[in-house]
Amino acid sequence: MRFLLFALLSPITTISAQSLCNRAYHNVTSIEQLSRLRECTVVHNLRFTSGPLNGTREISLDGIEEAEQILIGGAGCMQAAPCTAPTPETELRFHSRTLRRIRDLIVDFNADHLVELSLPSLESVDNEVTISSNSLRTFNIRRLIRLGKLSIHAPELTNLTIDGLQGFNSRSRGNDNEVHIDRTALTSLDSLFGRRMDARAAGRGAKSLVRIYANSLPNVRRVNFAWNNLDTLEIDGTDPGVTVVFQGGGFGNDSLKYGQVILAKGDAGVERGSSLRGKLEAESLYVTNNRTHLNIPFDRLKTLDVPSGLKDVVGTVAMTSPDALSGASGLESISLRSYEFHLPSEFKDGKRIWRWPDTRMQRAEVRGKVHMDFMNSFLEDRNPDDTNNATSRPSVTLKFSLIGIRESDYTLNCAPFEKLRDQGVLPQASDGDLRSQGPYFDCSDDKRNDAVAREVGWQTWLAVVLTVATGCV
Structure with missing residues (x-):
């Protein structure tokens, strides 16, 4: 009879367990509830919003291998509010030795006493990992191979373990x-960025992007970066x-290639x-920060843009690649427009630090304290006497602008550039608007223009005086 009763009840138990595993959403509030869920190898959405479960502060997800989403929150502070620092009695730890795959892993600011999140077997995150915690100190995703997105805002984080990231998921x-x-409070980002990874985007039309907010990383001064195809x-x-x-990456041909690099x-x-x-290449280098000296390490670079701004600081520039210093940088567009630029020469202490590309360009724009010596290779390759x-x-097809500023000790000579314009090597049109999409040419020296203006002004006033005097006679 007991055997018959067990046989009759077993299907009901199995169906009940399967129904639990198939449920779309679980708000986990007790150890007993979590224990039943740990019998499922695959779950959908787990939400932990009540902090400790029945006073238990070591929360294990062992048994679960796949999940759609795990959200860890709580009833604590938000991002802008001060948090009560966790004590040994209030610290909360999550761990799982079995979780291998998840769509989304989210820790929000309400989880104010979470100090450790350890998922050493996690291999793939289909969509995103978002860590927003004012208390998290340890984050272990040692075996993670692929993910869709990673965002970390954790000012107390001192230990990030990740060994083998290989690429992105769509x-x-x-x-x-x-x-x-x-x-973060990390002293190094090498475990994340210092290992070779193919960072090309996954999915049609998608882009791959890394943003490092170094102003919020007080203990990091150097970031070793080995990701490729970003x-x-x-x-x-x-x-x-x-x-x-x-x-x-320690290989013979370990070239790195990027789209845009933004400082x-x-x-x-x-x-x-x-x-x-190997080679170091980028499509563009865009600089809007306040580093006074700009180092350009790229062997190949298409666009270099240092725009003018309210707080121009960049004053000097130097190429460090032998390829670029031979004229083979491939630069198609150069805009050096900081008012603080001091560009006396292509050499410093007898060593070449700058070389204009010896190939066709679309744009060449320079403004600042510019000496003619800084333009030597530009003129030599284009030879206005030819x-x-x-x-x-090699021509400049769209825009050419060379402007010296009034405070400069140098005087520019626009004659050779005007000759190149007349020969069709530089753009011939001038519509007076540098923002125009059409061809543009401008070569001017504020010091020279002031002198011309003063001369014209003196001659004009003399003519007026003579005219008046003659009329009076």
């Missing part, structure tokens, strides 16, 4: 693959500055690391 709805690192790398600097060092705010720079044996076919010389 996110839902074609969203971009992004990594944001903001506000669309955008943006560094928000701080004072004193942080430097991103492009490193190789925004603060004092941030880039340089080539000693382990990089009256033969202009097509044999």
Whole structure:
């Protein structure tokens, strides 16, 4: 009879357990509830919003292998509100040795006593990992191989373990693959960025983007970066500055290639690391920060843009690549427009630090304290004294602008550039608006223009005086 009763009840128990596992949403509030869920290998959405479960502060997810979403919150503070620091009696730890795959892992600011999140077997995150915690100190995702997005805002985080990240997963709805690192107490980001990874975006139309907010990383001054095929790398600097060092992967041909590299705010720079044996290439380098010296480590670069702004600081510039210094940088557009630029020469202490590309360009714009010596290679490659076919010389097709400022000790000579314009090597049209999309040419020296203005003004006043005097007679 007991055997018959067990046989009759077993299907009901199985159906009940399967029904629990298939439920779309679980708000976990007790250890007993979690224990039943741990019998499921696959679950949908788990939400932990009540902090400790029955006073238990070591919360295990062992048994669960896959989940759609795990959200860890609580009833604590929000981002802008001060938090009560966790004590040994209030610290909360989450861990799982079995979780291998998840769509979304989210820790929000309400989880104010969470100090450790350890998922050492997690291999893939389909969509995103978002960590927003004012108390988290340890985050272990040692075996993570692929993810869609990673965002970390954890000012107390001192231990990040991740050994083998290999690439991005395609996110839902074609969203971009992004990594944001903001506000941690880490002393190094090498475990994340220092290992070789193919960072090309996954999914049609998606882009890959890394943003490092160095102004919120007080213990990091150098970031070793070995990711390849990244669309955008943006560094928000701080004072004193942080430097991103492009490193190789220890292979013979370990070239690195990027889309746009942006140095925004603060004092941030880039340089080539000693382990990089291959080429370092980027589509563009865009600089809007306040580093006074701009180092350009790229072997190949299409666009260099240092725009003018309210707080122009960049004063000097130097190429460090032998390829670029030979004229083979491939630069198609150069805009050096900071009013603080001091560009006396292509050499410093007898060593070449700048070389204009010896190939066709779209834009060449320079403004600041510019000496003619800084333009030597530009003129040598284009030779205004050559009256033969202009097509044999590398031209500038869209915009050419060379403007000296009044405070400069140098006087520009526009004659050779005007000759190149007349020969068709430089753009011939001038519509008076640098923002125009049409061809544009401008060569001017504020010092020379002032002198011309004073001369014209004196002659005009003399003519007026003579005219009046003659009329009186």
